[in-house]
Amino acid sequence: MLLAYxxxxxxxxxxxxxxxxxxxxxVVDVRSHLPASEYLLLTYTFGTGQVPDSTRRFLxxxxxxxxxxxxxxxxxxxxxxxxxxxxxxxxxxxxVVAKVNKGGTAADRARVLAWLGEQH
Numbered sequence: 001m002l003l004a005y006x007x008x009x010x011x012x013x014x015x016x017x018x019x020x021x022x023x024x025x026x027v028v029d030v031r032s033h034l035p036a037s038e039y040l041l042l043t044y045t046f047g048t049g050q051v052p053d054s055t056r057r058f059l060x061x062x063x064x065x066x067x068x069x070x071x072x073x074x075x076x077x078x079x080x081x082x083x084x085x086x087x088x089x090x091x092x093x094x095x096v097v098a099k100v101n102k103g104g105t106a107a108d109r110a111r112v113l114a115w116l117g118e119q120h
Contacts, residue, residue, distance in 0.1 A: 001067065001119055002039040003027040006055045008046070011103035012072050016042045019112055030058040038067045040097065040116065041088065045073040049083030059092065067119065068097040070112055075101050 005016035020027035071085030082099035100108040
């Protein structure tokens, strides 16, 4: 499955690239590439729980191919931690695969890889 990411600080980009390297999957930046197939979206949460505008624009055009979402955030936002995943999952009726603090941990990567493995 294609991995599509949106990253502000580089944390999500690195996570997507690490996952893609493990899987041998294609990874694309939502700001400059179009998905050709179903994809897992990895994005960040902006402000106090918002979906980034760049992610929102991408989903407006390509949401029909979305199969799951991973969102990064910072624990200091409390209940709004990685909230973009909840908003996207509810809007597009896909699962929240993971919510990760910043770039995620080995356990976060394992969770996402396990979910991707179930999709085949």
